[in-house]
Amino acid sequence: xxxxxxxxxxxxxxxxxxxxxxxxxxxxxxxxxxxxxxxxxxxxxxxxxxxxxxxxxxxxxxxxxxxxxxxxxxxxxxxxxxxxxxxxxxxxxxxxxxxxxxxxxxxxxxxxxxxxxxxxxxxxxxxxxxxxxxxxxxxxxxxxxxxxxxxxxxxxxxxxxxxxxxxxxxxxxxxxxxxxxxxxxxxxxxxxxxxxxxxxxxxxxxxxxxxxxxxxxxxxxxxxxxxxxxxxxxxxxxxxxxxxxxxxxxxxxxxxxxxxxxxxxxxxxxxxxxxxxxxxxxxxxxxxxxxxxxxxxxxxxxxxxxxxxxxxxxxxxxxxxxxxxxxxxxxxxxxxxxxxxxxxxxxxxxxxxxxxxxxxxxxxxxxxxxxxxxxxxxxxxxxxxxxxxxxxxxxxxxxxxxxxxxxxxxxxxxxxxxxxxxxxxxxxxxxxxxxxxxxxxxxxxxxxxxxxxxxxxxxxxxxxxxxxxxxxxxxxxxxxxxxxxxxxxxxxxxxxxxxxxxxxxxxxxxxxxxxxxxxxxxxxx
Numbered sequence: 001x002x003x004x005x006x007x008x009x010x011x012x013x014x015x016x017x018x019x020x021x022x023x024x025x026x027x028x029x030x031x032x033x034x035x036x037x038x039x040x041x042x043x044x045x046x047x048x049x050x051x052x053x054x055x056x057x058x059x060x061x062x063x064x065x066x067x068x069x070x071x072x073x074x075x076x077x078x079x080x081x082x083x084x085x086x087x088x089x090x091x092x093x094x095x096x097x098x099x100x101x102x103x104x105x106x107x108x109x110x111x112x113x114x115x116x117x118x119x120x121x122x123x124x125x126x127x128x129x130x131x132x133x134x135x136x137x138x139x140x141x142x143x144x145x146x147x148x149x150x151x152x153x154x155x156x157x158x159x160x161x162x163x164x165x166x167x168x169x170x171x172x173x174x175x176x177x178x179x180x181x182x183x184x185x186x187x188x189x190x191x192x193x194x195x196x197x198x199x200x201x202x203x204x205x206x207x208x209x210x211x212x213x214x215x216x217x218x219x220x221x222x223x224x225x226x227x228x229x230x231x232x233x234x235x236x237x238x239x240x241x242x243x244x245x246x247x248x249x250x251x252x253x254x255x256x257x258x259x260x261x262x263x264x265x266x267x268x269x270x271x272x273x274x275x276x277x278x279x280x281x282x283x284x285x286x287x288x289x290x291x292x293x294x295x296x297x298x299x300x301x302x303x304x305x306x307x308x309x310x311x312x313x314x315x316x317x318x319x320x321x322x323x324x325x326x327x328x329x330x331x332x333x334x335x336x337x338x339x340x341x342x343x344x345x346x347x348x349x350x351x352x353x354x355x356x357x358x359x360x361x362x363x364x365x366x367x368x369x370x371x372x373x374x375x376x377x378x379x380x381x382x383x384x385x386x387x388x389x390x391x392x393x394x395x396x397x398x399x400x401x402x403x404x405x406x407x408x409x410x411x412x413x414x415x416x417x418x419x420x421x422x423x424x425x426x427x428x429x430x431x432x433x434x435x436x437x438x439x440x441x442x443x444x445x446x447x448x449x450x451x452x453x454x455x456x457x458x459x460x461x462x463x464x465x466x467x468x469x470x471x472x473x474x475x476x477x478x479x480x481x482x483x484x485x486x487x488x489x490x491x492x493x494x495x496x497x498x499x500x501x502x503x504x505x506x507x508x509x510x511x512x513x514x515x516x517x518x519x520x521x522x523x524x525x
Contacts, residue, residue: 034272034276034293034295034304034305034306035273036268036272036305036316036317037301037303038300038301038317038319039269039418039423040420040421040422041418041420041421041427042418042419042421044271052416055416055430056413056414056415056416056430058403058408058413059403062396062397062399063396064391064396065390065396068430069387069390069432070386070387070390071386071430072263072384072385072386072387072431072433072466072525073091073092073263073383073384073429073431073432073466074266074417074429074431075092075093075429076091076094076266076381076383076384076425076426076429077092077384077385077386078090078091078092078383078384078385078386079092079385079386080385080386080387080388080470081385082473084141084143084474084476085141086385086467086470086473087141087142087143087260087261087262087382087385087467087470087474088106088141088382089382089383090102090382091265091381091382091383091425091426092383093424093425094381094425095424098377098381101374101377101378102377102378102381105374105375105376105377105378105379106378108135108367108371108375108378109134109135109136109139109375109378110135111123111134112133112134113125113126113133113134113330113331113332114126114133115127115128115204115205116354116355116356116357116359117355117359117360121357121361124357124366125331125333125340125356125357125358125366126204126330126332126357127202127207127330127331127342128203128204128207128331128341128342128344128351128354129200129203129209129210129331129342129343129344129351130200130202130203130329130330130331131154131155131158131198131200131201131202131328131330132155132202132330133330134330135322135325135326135329135330135375137155137156138155138156138258138325138329139156139258139259139260139261140156140475141474141475142260142261142262142382143260143261143471143474143475144257144258144259144260144471144474144475144477144479144480145157145257145259145484146257146475146484147215147235147255147257147479147483147484148213148215153202153212154201154213157213157255157256157257157484158198158199158201158213158255158329159199159213159237159239159254159255159256160197160253160254160256160450161192161195161196161197161198161199161239161247161251161252161253162190162191162197162251162450162451162452163191163192163193163248163249163250163251163252164188164189164190164250165188165189165190166190189252189450189451189452191345192247192248192251192345193248193345194247194248194345194348195210195211195244195248195345196343196344196345197328197343198329198343199211199213199239199253200331200342200343201213203243204354206354207350207351207354208243208244209241209243210242210243210244211239211240211241211242211243212240212241213237213239213240214237214238214239214240215235215237215238216235216236217233218233218236219231219232219233219234220233220234222508223508224512224515225508225509225511225512226511226515228512228515231491232485232486232491232494232495233485233487234445234485235255235483235485237255239253244347244348252448252449252451252457253448253450254450254452255448255482255483256482257479257481257482257483257484259311259463260467260471260474260475261382262382262383262384262385262466262467263383263384263431263433263464263466263467264309264318264379264380264382265318265379265380265381265423265425265426266384266417266429266433267308267309267435267464268309268318268380268426269418269420269427270415270417270418270431270437271415271417271418272306274415275306275436275437275438276306278291278412278436278438279291279292279293279438287406287409288499288502289409289410289499290440290441290499291410291436291438291440291462291499292440292454292459293307293438293439293454294306294307294308294314294438294439294453294454294461295307295453295454296313296314296315296316296453298316298317298320299320299336299337300317300319300320300323300336301316307454307461310461311461311482312439312452312453312455312459312460312461313438313439313453313461314452314453314455318376318379318380319336319372319373319376320336321379322334322372322375322379323335323336323337323372324337326367326372327339327343328343330342331343331344332357332366333357333365333367334365334366334372335364335365335369335372336372338365340356340357340359340365340366341356380423380425380426381425384431384466384467385470387432387524387525388469388524392520392524394516394517394520394521395520395521395524396521397514397517397521398517398518398519398521398522398524399521401517401518401521402518402521402522405503405506405507405510405518406502406503406506407503409503410435410436410438410440410462410499411434411435411465412433412434412436413432413434414430414432415430415431415433416429416430416431417429417431432466433465433466434464434465434466434525435461435462435463435464435465436462437461437462438461439455439460440459440460440461440498440499440500441458441459441498441499442458442459442460442495442496442497442498442499442500443458443496443497443499443500443501444458444497444498445495445497446458446460446481446482446495446496446497446498448482458498460482465522465525466525467525468480468523468525469522469523469524469525481495489519489522489523490519493507493518494507494508
């Protein structure tokens with residue numbers, strides 16, 4: 001027998017299970033395959049699945065590092081570099097013949113787009129509304145973005161926006177699909193009728209930008225065991241200097257910092273069944289953790305798929321995530337999102353009517369399928385640096401604190417990826433990303449109160465932790481979480497709430513040395 005298919009079961013309680021579980025007559029009709037149709041590989045035998053389960057089981061021995069623990073991306077792991085290029089190295093197991101594709105994709109990732117009309121036909125089509133002129137502007141050196149500081153304009157951070165869908169006619173394909181399956185708790189939203197799905201703070205000449213991001217902070221002291229204190233900064237966001245009139249009534253804003261780019265191809269290669277097996281929406285095991293699988297509509301495949309990428313797992317594939325970023329962030333059309341005006345709405349008639357990168361040409365989109373595939377290949381193959389200090393006694397002690405505190409209930413340490421026929425870099429690798437790829441309620445402190453797909457306003461995808469200790473080296477800062485509010489790893493932990501409240505409280509109450517060892521372990525990742 002073989003194990004291949006990941007199935008999501010959506011009944012009135014939005015229950016999740018794997019294919020093969022006993023189903024009621026109702027849920028049998030409502031099951032849906034969530035495997036990634038763009039990945040082609042070999043099915044696992046039952047014997048192989050059993051061996052993988054043994055290899056990926058959490059360790060109970062913290063006296064030494066586990067076998068292969070330093071190689072977080074398996075054979076794709078790259079040598080750790082103590083410089084800003086640590087996240088920009090291709091998969092170590094990439095065949096030489098594919099390195100040119102990686103480098104060309106890197107060039108497209110760095111390309112500075114210009115407004116139309118322009119003599120540089122291969123680079124025009126910017127905007128007319130945009131957040132950045134290149135992918136690299138947001139993901140500088142493929143690392144993590146940060147909130148604007150002082151009077152600077154936001155570049156690697158923006159506000160998503162949506163409004164409650166006023167009628168069933170305004171529902172998205174995904175909303176309609178989930179509602180048809182009885183998922184009555186799915187929040188239904190729509191883009192702002194004027195400002196679209198995200199706010200752009202730049203515009204080409206002759207067009208007003210949509211807004212300027214405003215942030216104010218309020219400090220909150222947290223008393224820690226052992227006489228220590230920490231200070232959290234709670235942000236409040238506003239959309240200032242609106243260029244196209246007021247936001248729609250009920251508009252919901254969500255701040256988003258550009259995440260780091262490493263290891264994306266390996267996350268995409270985790271079998272859907274392995275992700276779904278961890279979902280426990282009703283907390284059947286009573287551990288207080290009730291992760292849910294995100295389900296999103298794939299505009300590339302024209303079907304629902306398991307959400308994997310983005311802060312709320314709003315994109316199913318790297319290719320679709322890349323295309324959405326081209327459209328929303330830069331205003332560049334692709335074969336997936338082919339509107340040449342990006343996120344401009346019908347209410348922004350001058351924007352939609354402006355010259356675009358396809359004006360006067362035979363090209364259908366501003367970047368074609370080949371270009372999108374090269375950017376996707378580049379993003380898929382940004383290597384994960386090897387771990388540091390895996391045998392350090394304090395790191396090992398911090399690892400035990402991490403496990404004993406229950407952090408691995410969401411930050412799942414290990415997986416083995418699919419056997420893939422045409423992706424040798426990601427095929428059958430033992431990886432250590434420290435994420436379950438599921439949505440979790442993180443409490444009101446981190447809530448953006450903006451639903452996305454199946455995620456409600458308090459749910460976020462568990463972020464991978466690999467490479468997190470190199471943030472300062474690559475990005476020059478230590479701002480963490482979805483909006484960069486945490487200025488250190490300790491602050492990031494202290495912002496946890498909801499399903500992670502017990503773990504957060506345990507960190508507050510633990511002895512200072514244990515807390516310090518925990519942070520040292522995180523810094524080694």
